[in-house]
Amino acid sequence: MLKQHLQFKLSQKLSPQQIQLMKLIQLPTQAFEQRIKQELEENPALDSGKDTVETDYDSDFDNSNDEYNDSETIGNDDINVDEYLSDDEIPDYRMQANNYSSDDEEKSMPYAAGTSFTQHLISQLNTYRLDDEEREIAEFLVGSVDESGYIRRSLSDIMDDLAFTQNVYTSEEKINKVLKIVHQLDPAGVGARNLQECLSIQLHRKEKTPDTELAIDIIDNAFEQFTKKHYDKLLQKFDVTELQLKDAIHEIEHLNPKPGGSYAGNNRIVEHVVPDFAIRIVDGELELTLNGRNAPELHVSRGYNDMLKGYKESKEKSKSQKDAVIFIKQKLDAAKWFIEAIKQRQQTLFVTMSAIMHYQEEYFLTGDERNLKPMILKDIADEINMDVSTVSRVANSKYVDTPYGTKLIKDFFSEAMKNDQGEDVSTREIKKILETVIEEENKKKPLTDEHLASILKDKGYPIARRTVAKYREQLDIPVARLRKKI
Template sequence: MKLIQLPTQAFEQRLKQELEENPALETGKESSDTTEDDFEDSYDAETDNESINAEDINIDDYLSDDETPDYRTQSNNYSPDDDEKSIPYAAGTSFNQFLLNQLNTVYLNDQEWSIAEFLVGSVDESGYIRRPISDILDDLAFTQNIIAEESTIKKVLKVVQELDPPGVGATSLEECLIIQLKRKEVTPSIELAILILEKSFEQFTKKHYKKLIQKHSITEDELKDAISEIEKLNPKPGGSYAGNNRIIEHIVPDFSIKIVEGELELTLNGRNAPELHVSREYNNMLEGYKNSKEKSKSQKDTVMFIKQKLDAAKWFIDAIRQRQQTLFITMNAIMQYQREYFLTGDERKLRPMILKDIADTIHMDVSTVSRVANSKYVDTPYGTKLIKEYFSESMKNEQGEDVSTKEIKKILETVIGEEVKKKPLTDDKLAAILKEKGYPIARRTVAKYREQLGIPVARLRKKI
């Protein structure tokens, strides 16, 4: 179950770790032409009652191909029962380190440098310093033993705000946007944009365009040009730095779905199916011990170690095979369940689907399906998607048929995309349009779906 929940890249790290820790596990094809079955069966012929210490290890029983060997039933051969935490992440300089490196080019005295370092450490992943100056003063005094004036903090903050990316170190969205505008070449539109943000930020955010035109004695075109400049800015400057504080995992699709001659073809990423085998050298060591006439204590200790490593290697190989099979069976069931969608790419063809639907189809536990859906990606002709995105709730349309809420959201998104932006549609009007299209849902449900899509209310969608 732990292996199933790992995406491809994390699985490779887990495999690498196991190979490093267990010399009885080897990768690649065996050099011998002997098949694995022949290899295992070769120990079935004779029986030996030689035992080792109190463990009573019967070597022939161990080497034989029992129906249920130890490694199939033991759950603690490798790791404890806590969740696997080794996940590969993108390497690189952190966002905070990136800022500190820039500070090295600025002249600051010792106190100012300490303050600047503290301020950089307070920058969040979006690029903001969201703490009041008074709190920063207190923290500097208690944690750094630095007693400074508020004016000094503000002076150093200005230095931090001159770093790249533009807008970093701002204490508010308003300040962030103004910092970016002041970095640009001065034009009438830029000057007006700065004036609007400094003097009429609330009216701007609420899109009270008529009030802005009256207050600043400007034309509609001038306002439109100023707003255009503001819309080009980045409200989250920290997000533009790939190596920021957030841990970023590279997405490697675990599955691929292609359409071949009108039929769906599913493949599992080959990196999930490594060639592994149990070390023949380690098996030969056991064979040598069995055939030796004199068995010293050191030899017995060695054979105990060898048995433990072989147990772990066989268990791991078996677990990987089960992982491959479970991943493929689960994704294949999802693909067949959503066949119409994968053939067309039309999200309106997505059927309502919950974890239990797939669990019942493949006769597995819901938790198994959840582990596959929550951490795996599939490469489709329509983009790479997280598998859990294909699961959704359902509701009845006017014909009493179950339809996916994703289908309704897609239609809602299309309707809003086609609206006249000078007079955007209210939630009441959106509910009426959806009802006309055969989806009788309440206004509050429309509001919920709109928010889930990240679409603002009608007033904030208005454009001049």
């Protein structure tokens, strides 16, 4: 049985131009430059650099910005494609669905060539005399080393895997013997099965002194008391003075708990931060500038425009000429949209950062994080009459060069809390004060979270102990017991 019914539905879709603008806004400077390079390669109707040749048609763009005074653009009135097309011929580009999410874009991670950590370890095995079975075991052990430098598996599991995957039948004693050889590889501590063994390997490789001897004794025989910082028990157990214990602990503190992280091979990808903005103090006033690399000089290709004019003036309109007009018009439109999107991106970035700068003016003038005002995305969005998502795209991936260092813009945003005067203060301000209090505490008797909450309350910030614990963890500061020093 067939039924008919009407359904009214409201839907909101982004135009291809809006999607393009949103994608450009969220790109930091270096990624933006790559995007421009890609567009120049894909669209022959788009050219870079200044075009100094005078044009004989009006521009659709507002050329008040000096960066684009010499740019050449195509106006819709200059091109009448309808005269080349009959009513039943609709160009393909008008039928394509481009309204996809920004999350649908392909994301790829570039990899740098070079020697891997595993290859670095295997190459060192060549300096040892090993029989065939020992070499297979050694290479399997090296292959089991994780990026931190540890082998986090039991010898029995490794023995089973060797039998099933490598067809090597051996004993735990033989594996342990080969493991001792792996422990001699660089960086020191690699191949350890736990932190205690890692520190012990490094200490045994150091020059023997009274301090290192005591440090080895502590790690090998009193590791639990050391990790819990029971210094009184250590003094009593080893019958040493406070100074001797302090020197031994100093030796341990200089060891590397993650030896794999110290490998500086060529496969490490180093990310260089390029500030998108710069803030300077000039005569007591803040001055904001946008990185010039965000304002490239682009224009529509004169050659493509001349080609279109040639087809326009042609008397005979063949099928191939119609196809050429559709293709050229598509590329010219894409070039025009891209140039307009770049201008809008530039304006959006500047307006958003300018609002943030003036909102946090006191901080940018002093550099004191205690002067950061509570600020959420909606505060800036309301001020510049833009959507919260737009402000988020600007803040999440952009950096600003300030007199106090290069900062991630999103770090200027924080929630508000009430002080004892009923005023809104930034949680960043409270965290900074908490950090200062902990830095100035007596390390022999570190302050507990309850004591810290009491001190903050005396300073005018009435917050609970659990809130202090949360802020302390966000600052990567350990509990009082682990902050204790002899």
